[in-house]
Amino acid sequence: MTLRLKPITREQHLAYASSRPSVSHMQVPSWGDVKPDWRAESLGWFDAQDRMVGAGLVLYRPLPKLKRYLAYLPEGPVIDWHAPDLEEWLRPLIDHLKAQGAFSVKMGPPVVVRRWDADAVKAAIADPAARRLRDAEATTYEPRAFDVADRLRRMGWQQTEPGSEDGFAAGQPRYVFQVPLAERSLEEIHRGLNQQWRRNIKKAEKAGVTVMRGALEDLPAFYDLYVETAERDRFIPRPLAYFQRMWTALAAEDPDRMRLYLARHNGEVLAAATMLTVGDHVWYSYGASTSHKREVQPNNAIQWRMLIDAHQLGASVYDLRGITDTLEDSNYLLGLLRFKVGTGGQAIEYLGEWDLPLNRVLHKALDLYMARR
Incomplete structure (x- = not known):
């Protein structure tokens, strides 16, 4: 196949993304507006x-004082990754990015490698010999993914390894947890939850927890809980302005692209979460909760409401995003994995993020800078 690559308009880009059943929320034009420190460009293959x-x-992303850039395609691009002529798809991309002054390219092929069902993940957590999820036998394998990886290596791409501590890559997560919704009734999805989840949902209902959709003006309430969550879970919080910008940018493209949910008990907001939708894929994006009144189970209540709404939207998958690959009890993220496993979904390993150094000196300097961060 003879392919040409050229810049396209936002309208062309959005129309193409809308024609696909599933495209990452980081591969629609509005995502560039969420990232003001980066210059965004939409490209099309013809x-x-x-x-x-x-x-x-x-x-x-520009290097300070230099007109050289890190070019990043998060969870993209949206191409035929299993095409026999994959090199013909990527070569014009590399040529274009070089011409734009890129010293390094990072991308995240949306290619699934392995899947573990909930029972397999629970067995792996219980197995003292399994230090990482990748040590456990997968429920299903995607053999074509290994061919894609081999071809990328032959082209000079380098796979970014997940961090040694928690299994998360430096950019987007390589391991995620998803609940399949396609061709399943809400009753079937509810039956797929584990006993603890079903009990907690009922407990929240009896306690009077209510989950409502919020609006832009409710983001500060979400943010207060988010900052508390960041301190508790040991991560650096983004500023409130980031979420306000995300809401405004995504809503301008599609009024239902981003939703906010708030779980209240006796008028007090105990948990909050954001949900993103592109096509038939729904993501739980950011979550936050307070440490007190946990006994009324607001987190289970808010997730169940979001699952219900995703199902009503006709989504094929509810994506709980990143999980740890490390299964040792000392890993503080293991509790989050157990929480997500309770949905009865499946852990999924993607091909991960890949780098192509175009200028090895500048690429190495970037690696050293990121390591210090």
């Missing part, structure tokens, strides 16, 4: 008949 057959959102 075949010999001038039909658009692929698209990608590129974010360019």
Whole structure:
């Protein structure tokens, strides 16, 4: 196949993304507006008949005082990753990014490698010999993913390994947890929850926990809980302005792209979460909760409401995003994994993020800078 790559308009990009059943929320045009420190560009692949057959959102991060850029395609680009001529898809991308002044390219192929069902994950957590999820036998394998990885290596791409401590990559998570919704009734999804989840949902209902959708003006209430969560779970919180910008940018593209949910008990907000939707894929994006009144189970209540709404939207998958790959009891993220496993979904390993150094000196300097951070 003869392919041409060229910049496209936001309208062309959005139309192509809308024609696909599933595209990452980081590969729609509005995501570039969420990241003001990066310059965004929409690119399209065209075949010999001038039909658009692929698209990608590129974010360019400038090096201080130099007109050189890190080019990043988070969870993209959206191309035929299993095409026999994959090199013909990526070569024009690399040429274009070089011409734009990129010294390094990072991308995240949306290619699934392995899946573990909930029982397999629970067995792995209980197995003292399994230090990482990858040590446990997967429920299913995607053999074509290994071919994609081999071809990327032959082209000079380097796979970014998950961090040694918790299994999260430096950019987007390589391991996620998803609840399949396609062709399942709400009753079937409820039966798929483990006993603790079903008990906690009922407990929240009896205690009078209510879950309502919020609006832009409710983001400060979410943010107060988010800062408390960041301190408790040991991560650096983003500023409130980031979430306000995300809401405004995504809503301008699609009024239902981003939702906010608030779980209240006796008028007090105990938990809050954001939900993103692109096509038939729904993501639980950010979550926050307070440490007190946990006995009324607001976190289970808010997730169940979001699952219900995702199902009503016709989503094929509810994506709980990143999970740890490390299964040792000392890992503080193991509790979050256990919480997500209770939904009865499946752990999924993607191909992860890949780097292509175009200038090895600058790429190495970036690696050293990121390591110090």
